[in-house]
Amino acid sequence: MKQIFKYFTLALMASVLLNSCHERYVTYNDAEYVMFADTLKTYPVQKDVEYFSIPVVSTVTRDYDRTFGVEIIDKGNNAIENVHYRLQSNTVTIKAGETRADVLVHGIYDNIEAADSLGFQLSLVMNDELVMPLYGKQTKAVLMKSCPFDINNYTGYCVLTSMFLYQYAITGTYQRLVYTEKHPTEENMIICHDWIQDGYDVTMTFHPEDPMTPFVTMEEDQIVSDEGSFFGTSHGDDKILVRNSALYDSIFYPCGNYLYIWTEMYVENLGQPVGTVGHFYNIMEWISDEEAERLKREEGM
Numbered sequence: 594m595k596q597i598f599k600y601f602t603l604a605l606m607a608s609v610l611l612n613s614c615h616e617r618y619v620t621y622n623d624a625e626y627v628m629f630a631d632t633l634k635t636y637p638v639q640k641d642v643e644y645f646s647i648p649v650v651s652t653v654t655r656d657y658d659r660t661f662g663v664e665i666i667d668k669g670n671n672a673i674e675n676v677h678y679r680l681q682s683n684t685v686t687i688k689a690g691e692t693r694a695d696v697l698v699h700g701i702y703d704n705i706e707a708a709d710s711l712g713f714q715l716s717l718v719m720n721d722e723l724v725m726p727l728y729g730k731q732t733k734a735v736l737m738k739s740c741p742f743d744i745n746n747y748t749g750y751c752v753l754t755s756m757f758l759y760q761y762a763i764t765g766t767y768q769r770l771v772y773t774e775k776h777p778t779e780e781n782m783i784i785c786h787d788w789i790q791d792g793y794d795v796t797m798t799f800h801p802e803d804p805m806t807p808f809v810t811m812e813e814d815q816i817v818s819d820e821g822s823f824f825g826t827s828h829g830d831d832k833i834l835v836r837n838s839a840l841y842d843s844i845f846y847p848c849g850n851y852l853y854i855w856t857e858m859y860v861e862n863l864g865q866p867v868g869t870v871g872h873f874y875n876i877m878e879w880i881s882d883e884e885a886e887r888l889k890r891e892e893g894m
Contacts, residue, residue: 626652626725627661627687627717629732637739637804638678638700646695647734649685649717652725653692660686662718663696672711672736677704685717700736707848711736740848742801747783747850748774750885752894757789757858757873761823770885770894771877785877790818795835797854799845809845809852811837820860829860829867838872851878 630648637645649661663683665674672678681697688694696715705711717730724730751771759767769789776782781799788795795815800808813836820827837843838855845852854877858870880888888894 623653625655625723626728627659627719627723628725628728628730629715629717630693631732632729633733633735635735635737635805636698636700638702638705638736639739639804640702640741644681644697644699646697647715647732649687649694649696651687651692654690655687657689658686660684664716664718666714666716666731668714669733670713672713674713677701677711677736678713698734702738705736705738707738707740707846709736709738737805738848739804739807742799742807742847744775744781744783744799746847747799747845747852747879749879750882751851751877751879752888753788754876754878755789755873756875757856757871760871760873763823768894770888773879788817789833789835790822793817801847806842807845807847809843809854811835811843811854811856813837817858829862832860833870834859834861840872841874851876 628650630650634647636647651659661684663680663685665680674680678701679699681699685694685696712733712735714731714733719730749772751773753769753771755767755769758769769787771788772786773783774786776784776796779796779798781801782796783799784794784796786794793816795817796812798810798812800810813834815835816832817835818833820829820831820833823833835856835858838857840857841855843852843854854875855872856875857872860867860870
């Protein structure tokens with residue numbers, strides 16, 4: 594909506610400046626424009642959610658219902674109607690006294706793969722005077738398959754690829770085989786055994802509430818290693834601590850059973866900050882027990 598009213602304000606300013614040259618002042622407080630709330634947006638397709646909503650908005654209210662046609666634009670689409678999605682209706686009605694209505698779309702979950710990038714375009718069918726200049730009457734919807742969250746998919750063996758290890762590991766290796774399990778009492782939390790260094794476990798918490806932003810966090814002040822193992826000396830109290838990086842997002846992929854987590858490594862001395870080691874990117878990808886045994890046997894992980 595901020596984008597919409599930015600264009601609306603620019604249009605009003607242009608009109609006022611143009612008319613001021615002729616010493617006429619025209620206000621457009623009652624100008625009626627109807628549009629999609631977003632010209633491009635990604636929507637989750639979930640197994641147990643029948644429809645997602647594409648909002649249509651108006652700049653004014655009216656004391657009567659307003660119904661508009663909704664048509665699918667074939668050009669530029671790679672999502673196929675009735676294969677990947679279908680509209681509940683080819684019309685949308687903004688009720689009297691309201692400024693919003695929703696185009697309901699059913700995403701066909703079983704026909705969409707996790708790696709697919711599918712989109713389709715819609716256009717409102719209405720009088721031209723209702724079309725806001727510079728904004729238009731079209732939108733593009735991108736479909737993203739959103740699998741149900743199951744914490745069991747993030748337990749067992751995983752391969753950790755860490756930029757911290759890449760930079761500081763004496764052996765030169767940047768990958769480890771890590772074993773994870775559900776926390777016995779905390780919901781949506783896993784314990785990562787020997788995460789960066791043998792003998793040091795850390796926990797991570799999954800946040801699956803919003804299917805568009807399934808993120809993962811790491812609690813503050815967890816110890817990942819002693820300093821000597823990576824730095825060769827101690828700058829603080831001989832502990833390398835970790836927390837979730839505040840600079841970058843950390844996300845997990847329910848359809849792929851892997852996650853990306855940005856961490857901040859830091860050092861303290863008796864609870865007082867000594868310094869930040871850096872912000873490091875890590876990938877964790879869960880594998881089968883059979884693959885884990887092969888990596889132990891053939892790669893020495």
